[in-house]
Amino acid sequence: RPRVLSGIQPTADSFHLGNYLGAVRNWVSMQDTHDAFYCVVDLHAITMGHDPVALRNRTRLSVAQLLALGLDPDRCTLFVQSHVPEHAQLGWVLSCITGFGEAGRMVQFKDKSAKAGQDSTSVGLFTYPILQAADILLYQADQVPVGEDQRQHLELTRDLAQRFNTRFGQTFTVPSAYIVKDTAKITDLQDPTSKMSKSASSPNGIIELLDDPARSAKKIKSAVTDTGREILYDEENKPGISNLLTIYAALTNRAIDELLEMYDGRGYGDLKKDLAEVLVEFVKPIQERTRAYLDDPAQLDKILAIGAEKARAVSAVTLAAAYQNVGFVSPA
Numbered sequence: 001r002p003r004v005l006s007g008i009q010p011t012a013d014s015f016h017l018g019n020y021l022g023a024v025r026n027w028v029s030m031q032d033t034h035d036a037f038y039c040v041v042d043l044h045a046i047t048m049g050h051d052p053v054a055l056r057n058r059t060r061l062s063v064a065q066l067l068a069l070g071l072d073p074d075r076c077t078l079f080v081q082s083h084v085p086e087h088a089q090l091g092w093v094l095s096c097i098t099g100f101g102e103a104g105r106m107v108q109f110k111d112k113s114a115k116a117g118q119d120s121t122s123v124g125l126f127t128y129p130i131l132q133a134a135d136i137l138l139y140q141a142d143q144v145p146v147g148e149d150q151r152q153h154l155e156l157t158r159d160l161a162q163r164f165n166t167r168f169g170q171t172f173t174v175p176s177a178y179i180v181k182d183t184a185k186i187t188d189l190q191d192p193t194s195k196m197s198k199s200a201s202s203p204n205g206i207i208e209l210l211d212d213p214a215r216s217a218k219k220i221k222s223a224v225t226d227t228g229r230e231i232l233y234d235e236e237n238k239p240g241i242s243n244l245l246t247i248y249a250a251l252t253n254r255a256i257d258e259l260l261e262m263y264d265g266r267g268y269g270d271l272k273k274d275l276a277e278v279l280v281e282f283v284k285p286i287q288e289r290t291r292a293y294l295d296d297p298a299q300l301d302k303i304l305a306i307g308a309e310k311a312r313a314v315s316a317v318t319l320a321a322a323y324q325n326v327g328f329v330s331p332a
């Protein structure tokens, strides 16, 4: 089984539909095909400024949602990044073989730092992709599922792995991008040409899994749709209705063509009304399960302790090899 690693940032209280349909849903199915490592990357979540109480809450909320959505600690390794000190330790070593100019070419850093302004941009935001490389290389991951936005960071990870191996001897598996077929890219309901995003979407543009279902239903019904009345899948000319069809198809495991047949001759209103119902039925049990995990903090802690132990069993071996190969004296 190929090993896979992926992470999600605890930067909001709730995951949104794009996080689930574009990422976590695949994480769930990869439990059957891969040796899967999933982490809530709290070290990454402090690069942009944060509130400590919110961070602690969101980390637990993220874990509870991942479990509620179908991650099974018996079939994957689920852990919190800061519980595994090797991430920060390897991050330092890798930062010493990364060029300053090389790191400066990362598009996500340029975007985010331009928005924040120089004085509010931390060095941590700059070195973020190097820590991300450490996250991946520590587990000798063969594959990393990546969306468009993460492609450049994976390229850096591959470069650093090769560079380290060449300079200091074979240490890291060089990971490849894992492209998941049928991965849904979900767009903003109010601005269907941009992606649904925790940080960039307006409240009415985003469907949060933990939001009041009645509110989410309303947001679906007031989603921006396109001129014309016919229900067609056409991302270019009908991005709004196409997004709704994508969501509908993903939530019901139907093909888009099947939906087009079902709604042949019917109006946007019918589609929205039905999708709103599908969505409400989808989020209800997720919310219940999330609540149940949150209501049992001792169990959640235990799951995380086991996850951290499983993660460290791998990461400690890799870090020891990296330290050895780079020339550090092993402690007696």
Ligand code: ATP
Pocket: 007, 008, 009, 011, 018, 019, 020, 021, 022, 023, 024, 146, 147, 184, 185, 186, 187, 195, 196, 197, 198, 199, 200
């Ligand atoms: P932020 O706006 O703070 O970057 P985000 O909504 O992009 O938050 P992340 O935590 O950065 O969420 O991403 C977690 C996972 O969800 C990643 O694998 C990412 O590719 C995926 N993802 C995020 N938004 C979407 C979307 N609109 N459609 C499909 N997948 C998405």
Ligand code: MG
Pocket: 149
């Ligand atoms: Mg993102």
